[in-house]
Amino acid sequence: MIDIYKSISSQGEGLFRDNGSRFIATAFPVESEAEVKEIVAGLKKEYHDARHHCYAYRIGASGSIWRASDDGEPSGSAGRPILGQIDSAGLSDILVVVVRYFGGIKLGIPGLIRAYKTSASEAIANSAVTEKIAGSWYRVGFGYEAMPAVMKIVKELDLPQRKREFSSDCTMELRVRDSLKEDFLERLDTICNFAEIL
Numbered sequence: 001m002i003d004i005y006k007s008i009s010s011q012g013e014g015l016f017r018d019n020g021s022r023f024i025a026t027a028f029p030v031e032s033e034a035e036v037k038e039i040v041a042g043l044k045k046e047y048h049d050a051r052h053h054c055y056a057y058r059i060g061a062s063g064s065i066w067r068a069s070d071d072g073e074p075s076g077s078a079g080r081p082i083l084g085q086i087d088s089a090g091l092s093d094i095l096v097v098v099v100r101y102f103g104g105i106k107l108g109i110p111g112l113i114r115a116y117k118t119s120a121s122e123a124i125a126n127s128a129v130t131e132k133i134a135g136s137w138y139r140v141g142f143g144y145e146a147m148p149a150v151m152k153i154v155k156e157l158d159l160p161q162r163k164r165e166f167s168s169d170c171t172m173e174l175r176v177r178d179s180l181k182e183d184f185l186e187r188l189d190t191i192c193n194f195a196e197i198l
Helices: 033-046 079-088 108-125 144-157 178-188
Strands: 004-008 012-018 021-029 052-059 065-069 094-101 129-133 135-143 161-165 169-177 194-197
Touching (some): 012 108, 033 052, 144 169
Antiparallel strands (some): 012 021, 135 194
16 A cells, blocks of 8 residues: 655745736645635735736645635636646645736736646646555553553554554554555454554
């Protein structure tokens, strides 16, 4: 199972001008649709005097969660070209928003497509691309006597950990990459009280 995919680790910006219109693009690393809504709402406040706030995003290792919004521009002239740039860069867990200030001259659909595509492409090019590993956090619970066995699994599978609590009943959270999930759960089956996905 391939569980490595490309995303961005920092914001990037792009700018395109045509006949007085300005297209200000920003690429954001995101991991949820709630994050997307928050960022878009924030940009609508920040650029409250802009005519359009068009965007597209892909989320998840397979990029199966996505949306493209034209925000009042002619259908298919803004959101789809932005999404096309995300896809041609092979990225996921990314949001690109393009804010348009209207310059008074209509650009026509080909002109709009070019403007949204170019500004989105520039924002993506100015972001730091990174590799991400698809996986999930698990909360595991075990008796203190099982600690050596659990820590052996953590070390062998090289699992990132957080929120460790060690007493007579121990708990910790472990991030397990998708390709190791079955192996991880099988190994824990006999030594842990529980292993729940977060």
